[in-house]
Amino acid sequence: MSFDYDLFVIGGGSGGVRAARVAAGETGAKVALAEEDRYGGTCVIRGCVPKKLMVFASEFAPMVEDAQSFGWDIQPGSFDWGSFKVKLHAELDRLEGVYRNILKNNGVESFDQRARIVDPHTVELADGTRMTARHILIATGGRPVVPDFPGSDLAITSNDIFHLETLPDSILIVGGGYIACEFAGILNGLGVQVTQFYRGAQILRGFDDEARGLVCEEMCQNGIDVHLGTNIIEMKREGDKIRVKATNGSEMLVDQVMYATGRAPNADELGLEALGIERGRKGEILVDEYSQTGVPSIYAIGDVTDRVNLTPVAIREGMAFVDTVFRGKPTPVDHELIPTAIFTQPEMGTVGLSEEEAAEQESIEIYATSFKPMQQSFAGRSQRVLMKLIVSKATHKVLGCHIVAPGAGEMIQLAGIAVKMGATKEDFDRTVAVHPTMSEELVTMRQPVRSA
Structure with missing residues (x-):
């Protein structure tokens, strides 16, 4: 049977766009993608990117006080939301354009409307147009939900x-x-x-x-x-x-x-029930380790599957899907030891097991130090940071690394490589400290503070 496309992707967020681009641009597949809202999805339009830009904007207020402590004659001003918002939305528009061009330049045909699945190989657009595809990939993401109560x-x-x-x-x-x-x-x-x-x-x-x-x-x-x-x-x-x-x-x-207080997968009114595609307790699409649903031609990736709801994970799942389906290299998605950052103030970076999780599995030693970093201390701030390693007593492997400090996200990316490689506490100890930095504490902690 011949199909209109080799792949039809529903959803133009990070995961869907990556899968479409790589399938079309690198394997020569004929690909189409439908997106009812803006290209770039939650991450680019209403998530990580605008949020991080707002984090940057919000961190300038204490910097003025700190600068004065360091001898700069800088006076506090007031934040102009209107001016920031114009620049923010201009940047989001630019990024959406980048996403659209990525698809276009790789030969992906895109449709700016909602799509639903009619049968294992047929997709119907909101205007009634029907198209067939050998494979269908659902990458519709999730959305925030508000519980129902008075008001x-x-x-x-x-x-x-x-x-x-x-x-x-x-x-x-x-x-x-x-x-x-x-x-x-x-x-x-x-x-x-x-x-x-x-x-x-x-x-x-x-x-x-x-x-x-x-x-x-x-x-x-x-x-x-x-x-x-x-x-x-x-x-x-x-x-x-x-x-x-x-x-x-x-x-x-x-x-x-x-x-x-929570997010829900965007899996309603896609036609899944008629096809017998199973959904979980929160409405997520249930898939196997290769992101395949119970219907062999239909796959799902990203937040709509509610596995690990992070942008880089959705992108990884999209790449693994292309390897599995279009390159003939069955590739399960590795959801183990994912480093992640939380852009709270102070930032938190984490990879691997928490102390509590690790202690339930085996005997562990905890190496931790909390201190006032040089920059904040000099400026008269009382802000504390934390560097923490969870180490297996039996193998000396570092099972988890947790950092609460300015720039923790940048630090945990690099610590994540070591933990993913299976580094031991001795590997950390053999690494020369970079001085004076906060992160040097990760390689200078000699004695455990406790065992569990």
Whole structure:
């Protein structure tokens, strides 16, 4: 049977675009892609990229004070949201253009509309056009969701932050994951009065306890009003503000409430049910280690599969899909030992097991040090950083590395290579320290602080 395309990709985010580009440009496959919104997906349009630019913008306020401590005659000014927003959206437009050109230059035909699957080899666009493909790849990503409660329609999500006409004077952020914590730091740095509610006992669940404890402590020191074990009962509009009733009995008035309590896969109304493609408890598409669904011609990658919801992982899954299907090299996706950074303030970088996870598996030694870095200390700041290694007692392998410090994301990328290679504590010890740096502590810790 002949098909219109070798591959039809639904979704123009990082994963889908990478798979389409490589399949077309490097294997010569005939490829089409459909995207109903903007090219670049969550990461480029409403996620990592604009968020990181906002992180940069928010970090200038304390720099002025620090510069004065170092002898510079610099006076604080005020942040101009309007001017920043214009530049931000111009950059996002530029990046979307880059994504469109990548597809075009590699011979991928793109359709700016929604697509759904009719049968194992047929896709239907919103305008009714039907096309056939030997393989179909779903890369539709995920979206933030707000739980249903009285007044929940008053809440905004991370998607809306980049489009606010003006910055609010005050905001309540609900959630304790990395998105909630990152935006708490960003908005606090931009001069917004930030309160954060999280229903759990500590923010950043799933990360190393000592590391997340330090992040929370420093967030509070920076002026974020964090309430743990707290949730919203109801919200009401009151003039141009929102009245919030909390589970701890308190009430407050704020300009905005942002929810970052979870995301859902974009897998509805794709035609999956009629084809018998299975979905999980959160609505995610269930796939095997090669990203294949129960229908052999249909694959899914990225956040819509809810495996590890990170942009570089979606890209890796897209590459593995191309290797498996178009290069005849079956390639399972390696989801082990993924380094990641959380752009809280201070930043956190992590790879491998937390102390708690490792202690459940085997006997371990903990090497850790917390100190005031030279730059902040000289400027009179009390900010502390943490360098931590989790080491196997039996093999001396470094099972996990956790860094809470300015620039932790840059550091963990390099530490991640060593941990992924199976480096031992002796390998770290044999490495000469780069002095004076914060990261030199990773190779100068001689004695464990505790065993578990």
